[in-house]
Amino acid sequence: MNEALSRLKEMDTEIQHLSHIEALLSWDQETGLPPLAVEERSRQLSLIAGLLHDRITAEQAGELLAKIPAPEGLPDADRAFVREFARRYDRKTRVPKKLVVELARQGALSQNRWVEARSASDFSIFAPSLEAVVSLVREMASALGWEEQAYDPLLDEYEPYMKTQELERIFAAFLPRLKGLVARIAAAGREPDTAFLSRSFPLALQEKFGRQVLEAMGYDFRRGRLDVSAHPFTTKLGNADVRLTTRYNPEYFNSGIFGTIHEGGHGIYEQGAGAGQGDTLLADGASMGMHESQSRLYENVIGRSLPFWKYFYPRLRELFPAALKDVDLKTFYRGINAVRPSLIRVEADEVTYNLHIVLRFNLEKALLEGSLAVRDLPEAWNQQSAELLGLMPPGDAEGVLQDIHWCWGAIGYFPTYTLGNLYSAQLYAAMQRDLPDLEKEVAKGNLEIVRAWLAEKIHKAGRLYPAGELCLRATGEELDPAYFMDYLEAKYSEIYGS
Numbered sequence: 001m002n003e004a005l006s007r008l009k010e011m012d013t014e015i016q017h018l019s020h021i022e023a024l025l026s027w028d029q030e031t032g033l034p035p036l037a038v039e040e041r042s043r044q045l046s047l048i049a050g051l052l053h054d055r056i057t058a059e060q061a062g063e064l065l066a067k068i069p070a071p072e073g074l075p076d077a078d079r080a081f082v083r084e085f086a087r088r089y090d091r092k093t094r095v096p097k098k099l100v101v102e103l104a105r106q107g108a109l110s111q112n113r114w115v116e117a118r119s120a121s122d123f124s125i126f127a128p129s130l131e132a133v134v135s136l137v138r139e140m141a142s143a144l145g146w147e148e149q150a151y152d153p154l155l156d157e158y159e160p161y162m163k164t165q166e167l168e169r170i171f172a173a174f175l176p177r178l179k180g181l182v183a184r185i186a187a188a189g190r191e192p193d194t195a196f197l198s199r200s201f202p203l204a205l206q207e208k209f210g211r212q213v214l215e216a217m218g219y220d221f222r223r224g225r226l227d228v229s230a231h232p233f234t235t236k237l238g239n240a241d242v243r244l245t246t247r248y249n250p251e252y253f254n255s256g257i258f259g260t261i262h263e264g265g266h267g268i269y270e271q272g273a274g275a276g277q278g279d280t281l282l283a284d285g286a287s288m289g290m291h292e293s294q295s296r297l298y299e300n301v302i303g304r305s306l307p308f309w310k311y312f313y314p315r316l317r318e319l320f321p322a323a324l325k326d327v328d329l330k331t332f333y334r335g336i337n338a339v340r341p342s343l344i345r346v347e348a349d350e351v352t353y354n355l356h357i358v359l360r361f362n363l364e365k366a367l368l369e370g371s372l373a374v375r376d377l378p379e380a381w382n383q384q385s386a387e388l389l390g391l392m393p394p395g396d397a398e399g400v401l402q403d404i405h406w407c408w409g410a411i412g413y414f415p416t417y418t419l420g421n422l423y424s425a426q427l428y429a430a431m432q433r434d435l436p437d438l439e440k441e442v443a444k445g446n447l448e449i450v451r452a453w454l455a456e457k458i459h460k461a462g463r464l465y466p467a468g469e470l471c472l473r474a475t476g477e478e479l480d481p482a483y484f485m486d487y488l489e490a491k492y493s494e495i496y497g498s
């Protein structure tokens with residue numbers, strides 16, 4: 001058995017190396033690829049993807065796994081290693097290669113149609129492609145297998161071990177409170193001043209400030225770097241190489257700085273996840289939701305808090321005297337936290353953001369179950385938008401066509417954004433219990449206290465435990481959306497006096 005385990009670990013190390021090479025090629029594609037190299041690069045990437053698939057699904061891996069029949073007897077880390085290796089092997093071998101290739105092909109095609117449809121604001125251009133994608137995703141769900149709901153195996157791709165029913169229970173538990181809060185904010189009639197956020201913020205200075213904040217957060221630039229890309233992301237090229245990208249808008253303050261802080265949260269998690277778990281599949285985030293909790297904890301709970309800006313605002317003002325000289329700390333704080341239901345998810349504030357997710361979750365589940373036809377999607381979208389956000393999209397571009405995720409068949413992904421918000425508030429509450437001086441320290445610019453707590457409670461475990469268990473170990477309780485609602489209600493009743 002020991003021999004089988006060490007052979008599996010050798011196989012896994014090679015899989016890790018290959019996937020880091022793949023990540024390097026993708027990072028390069030997003031940050032600096034010459035325009036004429038696109039086609040060559042996509043052939044290189046599909047070669048690596050094929051090699052990876054063959055390694056992960058190798059018959060030998062199955063034979064070795066069969067020789068480790070009772071992982072219960074193993075130490076924690078080995079047991080988790082076997083569990084995660086088997087999970088990956090199982091999921092990849094269940095889906096026929098033909099289906100994977102077809103979904104990738106259809107995904108690329110459908111992305112082109114989506115771009116076309118979005119610029120014409122006409123869903124009917126995209127509908128046939130989306131129909132093909134949804135039917136392939138249904139096949140994928142059957143190949144993976146499910147007992148309760150067809151959505152289960154898809155959600156499991158992004159939020160391992162979580163069931164749809166549990167997600168529904170969690171969403172149902174916070175939605176009425178969230179709607180109540182949004183209504184109270186709207187009724188308060190206090191519109192924070194946000195005009196100053198659209199003044200001139202030169203790019204080079206935004207980058208300088210972003211780097212200062214990342215340094216303070218404890219993102220390790222000796223094992224990482226920050227670049228610019230069209231869509232911000234974080235990628236791991238190895239335990240000593242975790243890279244961030246961001247984008248800056250010289251006429252809108254929020255996108256650059258909060259995007260940078262958000263990716264910094266992901267990056268710090270990845271840098272810490274390697275610390276305890278070597279170069280194995282365990283040196284990774286526990287789930288997409290847990291990953292998103294780290295980015296959102298830094299971006300929203302810390303990065304949009306008054307203590308954080310007590311320290312950083314004077315520094316920011318020094319860099320942008322023209323834009324901020326007549327804006328005091330209170331006005332700035334209220335401005336970056338303005339709540340306003342809007343049509344576009346990526347522009348939403350931290351309160352109404354979750355309504356956008358509930359909308360997508362409802363629709364993708366209905367699509368998958370077959371209770372909603374693709375051709376009826378725009379109408380269903382608009383109906384949900386009116387019901388949840390009180391807004392009717394003027395056209396498909398501002399409604400059903402705004403996100404790219406469904407082009408690739410990434411159904412089951414959206415809920416992890418809200419899970420991230422929920423986890424972040426619960427983790428922060430536990431952090432406050434453990435560290436009574438937390439806010440005082442943050443107001444002094446001490447963000448290391450935050451990183452150290454997260455490193456100990458979340459990062460170093462990597463994938464040792466499923467996200468739900470990790471939450472239980474870190475906070476003493478299972479995921480409870482009441483923490484998120486308590487956090488929002490306390491913060492926004494103070495800002496809006498509601």
Ligand code: ZN
Nearest residue numbers: 262266292295
């Ligand atoms: Zn993120």
